[in-house]
Amino acid sequence: EDQVTQSPEALRLQEGESSSLNCSYTVSGLRGLFWYRQDPGKGPEFLFTLYSAGEEKEKERLKATLTKKESFLHITAPKPEDSATYLCAVRQQGSNYKLTFGKGTLLTVNP
Amino acid sequence: SQTIHQWPATLVQPVGSPLSLECTVEGTSNPNLYWYRQAAGRGLQLLFYSVGIGQISSEVPQNLSASRPQDRQFILSSKKLLLSDSGFYLCASDGGYSNQPQHFGDGTRLSIL
Numbered sequence: 001e002d003q004v005t006q007s008p009e010a011l012r013l014q015e016g017e018s019s020s021l022n023c024s025y026t027v028s029g030l031r032g033l034f035w036y037r038q039d040p041g042k043g044p045e046f047l048f049t050l051y052s053a054g055e056e057k058e059k060e061r062l063k064a065t066l067t068k069k070e071s072f073l074h075i076t077a078p079k080p081e082d083s084a085t086y087l088c089a090v091r092q093q094g095s096n097y098k099l100t101f102g103k104g105t106l107l108t109v110n111p
Numbered sequence: 112s113q114t115i116h117q118w119p120a121t122l123v124q125p126v127g128s129p130l131s132l133e134c135t136v137e138g139t140s141n142p143n144l145y146w147y148r149q150a151a152g153r154g155l156q157l158l159f160y161s162v163g164i165g166q167i168s169s170e171v172p173q174n175l176s177a178s179r180p181q182d183r184q185f186i187l188s189s190k191k192l193l194l195s196d197s198g199f200y201l202c203a204s205d206g207g208y209s210n211q212p213q214h215f216g217d218g219t220r221l222s223i224l
Binding site: 041049 | 115160
């Protein structure tokens with residue numbers, strides 16, 4: 001059973017069309033939830049860490065939020081350069097190291 | 112900030128040949144180091160992690176091994192490659208403090224013929 005599920009698998013937006021990506025998790029006891037951006041042929045680039053329900057982080061057009069069961073990555077007025085795969089990962093209680101990743105959402109922003 | 116170097120960027124190897132992928136880290140000391148494999152549609156799979164020199168933990172049984180000969184050097188190896196070893200291999204590092212984000216290198220695309 002997947003512990004981290006991301007939806008949708010793929011999302012196409014027009015430039016300026018805001019939307020949200022979802023990451024739901026089923027781990028018992030969350031130590032941290034991490035968002036990454038991955039461009040084709042590159043390694044994931046760290047975006048945000050969220051530690052507790054109600055927490056929010058922002059960076060440019062991106063805003064990440066966290067509840068007890070899921071996280072959202074809100075993209076406001078996206079631009080074509082925001083096109084990438086967005087990955088979510090969780091670290092659960094009892095683990096100092098291991099991250100469990102979702103399969104990602106492929107975002108395409110058309111001009 | 113940390114910088115993770117991986118090489119080579121791409122590699123094509125015949126079945127049965129050996130493998131050595133290297134990862135080095137700059138900008139931090141005593142990092143935790145990780146090897147992942149990323150397959151299309153399957154997400155990142157943790158292969159090995161290391162919390163110190165000579166300390167290696169394996170997450171899944173496989174045809175690969177890892178070594179950490181120096182604090183900021185992590186090597187992924189195989190004696191005989193299988194077709195199923197093809198994939199995108201990523202090295203990652205965190206600061207060694209608990210609950211820190213991992214930072215990734217740009218990966219090696221390995222194709223087995």
